[in-house]
Amino acid sequence: MNEPSEDPQVHSLDARSLRGLAHPLRMRLLTALRHGGPATASQLAQKLGESSGATSYHLRQLAAYGFVEDAPEHGKGRERWWQAVHTGVRFDSALLRDGNPEVRGSADLFLHEIANHHTRELATWLGTRDAWSEAWNRSSDMSDWTLSLTPERALDLIHKMHDLVESFRVPAPDDGAPDVEQVRVHTHVLPLPTD
Structure with a gap:
């Protein structure tokens, strides 16, 4: 779906790493x-409503595939602390056409889990928006448009949206303000069947 990443903080998924990540709990842990x-398996289990045995096992699997690593500056007790290795992943749509059906299945599961995650984030916002300030309520958005585009123009739109969002990663003069929060931006560009 996206072009290969040149950012070392973004891991480009290949068939092997995709099989290691394409699991609902592993994706939630990451x-x-x-x-x-950074967090321990026990902290993550409590946060995600899972058993610490399950989170511990899946964290070790994520480590084996290079997605997480030890966070030594936090490990002062008996529990092992984990941290993400990369800030994100990049998915190549060629994985959906791989000759191995297991890879295609992992790619399909990965994309469905991303869609489920977006839905959970949106539902959480809708369920908790009253707890946020009026300024944040005014500054949220849930919009959609229907456009008539060729595949080339749709790809151009995607690149322009990504460039715009990336431009906001540059620290702004007000980044130290007390009301700065992490903000999630979801984009979906997809063709619709017509009757």
């Missing part, structure tokens, strides 16, 4: 470490 910072 997201929790990316957004919340």
Whole structure:
């Protein structure tokens, strides 16, 4: 779906690493470490409503595939602390056409889990928006458009949206303000069947 990444903080998925990541709990664990910072298996189990045995096992699997690593500056007790290795992953749509059906199945599961994650984030926002300030309520967005585009123009739109979002990663003068929060941006560009 996206072009190969040149950013060392973004891991480009291949067939091997995709098989290691394409599991609902592993994807949730990795997201929790990316957004919340280093944590132990027990802390993640409590946060995600899972058993610490399950989180510990899947963290070790994520480590074997290079997605997480020890966070030694946090490991002062008996529990092992984990941290994400990369800030994100890049998915290549060629994985959906791989000759190995196991790879195609992993690619399909991965994309469905991303869609489920977006839905959970949106549902969480809708369920908790009253707890946020009026400024944040005014500054949220849930929009959609229907456009008539060729595949080439759709790809151009995707690149322009990504470039715009990336431009906001540059620290702004107000990044130290007390009301700065992490903000999630979801984009979906997909063709619709017509009757």
